[in-house]
Amino acid sequence: MSVDVTERRPRAAPARILLLLGPAFVAAIAYVDPGNVAANLTAGARYGYLLVWVLVAANAIAVFVQYRSAKLGIVTGRSLPELLGERLGTGARRAYWVQAELVAAATDIAEVIGGAIALNLLFGLPLPLGGLIVGVVAIGILAVQTRRGQRPFEAVILGLLAVIAVGFLAGLFVSPIDWGQAAGGLVPRFDGAPTVLLAASMLGATVMPHAIYLHSALARDRHGATPDEQHDAGRIRTLLRATRLDVVLALVLAGAVNIAMLLVAAASLRGVAGTDTIAGAHAAISSALGPAVGIVFAVGLLASGLASTSVGSYAGATIMGGLLKLRVPLLARRVVTLIPAVVILALGVDPTWALVLSQVFLSLGIPFAMIPLLRLTGSRAVMGDAVDPVWTRILGAVVAGLVVVLNLVLVVLTVTGG
Template structure:
């Protein structure tokens, strides 16, 4: 009887030694499946994040730490839902929306999604140009051109060699970004008591609402919501054929979803740590320092406070952020166009077209840091257009079958959507009232 029980436990995976062996065997498989979320996570550490987080820390210290923590928690939920949609259905979010909309609605939706992608690209090219100016003294316009050219090279890797090598390049750049922005935190005199107090949700005036919206737009980014469903589909769903479910079982899909949870958690914990470190570094070193209302000014203050080595590492992190995020942004724009318009243009051609607005902004001399912050506010306004359809689709049992969100998760997702939309409505009201400005 005892032997029979033991055999039964082994068959069910309950024997301790068997559980350890099975876990060890699963670990390499899970590691191999990681990647799509790390590409999407680049959107959460782009130059727009740098501008919004440094501005918030320099002006208001630790006040808005809670915004980053809440935004990162929301991002984990949202990005997993996007990846889940792509894995289960075998289609990207833009494809599913395009198949459900009439022609006029689909084109209108595409216009707003493209404007979001353009705002994303604006922030990323400007951020990379600022980094090149900090490192080598290059003019911003020339820096923008160089960022565009290098991003074309990165996109060529995806076009010619496929997604896996592209993921490797982007994950390497993400490591550089993390090093660049986490380095200063280890030598900053952070007041951890005040940082903990910053976890209490509150605002202080209309400007903090603008910054909170910018931080939210820079963290929960709409183009990443569209993109992650395509990344997960392209990595995990067999290509070809009209039936994306061919050759797949419910058990295999569950395994993929389990690996995706780890992918999203690891990628966004890293991205969240980078974002929070930016704000803490700014709060500890830039408060009361004049001239920190620009990234260049903040870089100078950080260099003066923490030393030239930290200043160089910071600028290198900013450059890696611009290069990686502009490449991912172009990929997202192509995904949006292909899904909503069923039109595909070469990634490199799209890169050239979307580079033009950023170069114009750099050429006419607009304050680049303020342009970055405003681009993130615009992105925040675009989140509901991606998020609300995502929640509805992942809760649709006809579409998702047994993998449709259950009641508790649907409620959580709708609470997230209400919070985001509420902040956006407040932002619009304050803007109309004339209470916001650079």
């Protein structure tokens, strides 16, 4: 039974729309996680304002893709992994789950490492111990979702997002930003193979595969409906209107935080030795902008790690449940996925470089989430009258094609050492 979302009904009151906001802000945590910090600081410290355009483009892609994911969950009442699980054969479904699970594992590693770095900067804790603490606190945050439901979980995540925004925007107001050069950074260009690698890392950190999988589930769970309500055109139209606002507000905030990180690094850290690591950048920020700004930066990084590792575990459970029909408790999943991150920290691997490489890996996973999503939202059999119009499908194909090309270039450069 198709849903006619073009039927005219009275518009929902603004207050009603505001009450429907929330899921996109949870998904937006993926766009301001520690991997973003590492990629953006590295880009700004090494190449100044050169790659500002990458963040702007990536954020525009994120708005386009995340709205489609939420729309899919609202219209169909199913998550992207569930719909894929229904359409794939057993072998293909398991293979698809493996790549999606690897993406989720890379996300977990980045988030725990980022939180551990923050605890080291704030309190001097050893990185492995910091990783364990981040994992334990994340378990507490996940317990809120398990016991209290989605709305209290959203409230906790929104609070952490506010801390993240303050932590990373604070430096913007005391840094000597060259706004002319920053505007020049909006012109798309590269400066050799290393900048392509960084651009892929920034793309992977901004358009994150697990957020694409997750948002459909967040929208479905938040706006759950009875079978009759699922075919209520007026209700769906109201939810889609609220979702557009939700996605734009959440991702404009996330985009502003990301761009602020790069601008601060370009203005205050360019040419300073050691600033292509988070610890070095923190030291330089504290020296150049004052210890108070350095502390606020570290607190923002800690909030980023705590929030994103909780959301990442939620995404992993969504992927497994949809593709394999297995329900592993969120808390148990968090304990298992904590191990690789702590091992990496204990082995003494450079944490900032581990974060950057994790984001490159995430970039490789984007097409596997994006292309099926766009195929589903462009299918009238799946979406009914809420199907994406032709121009949206064409734009989606162009966006997906650009992402695939960038990833192929990245693979070639990585293999050849270019």
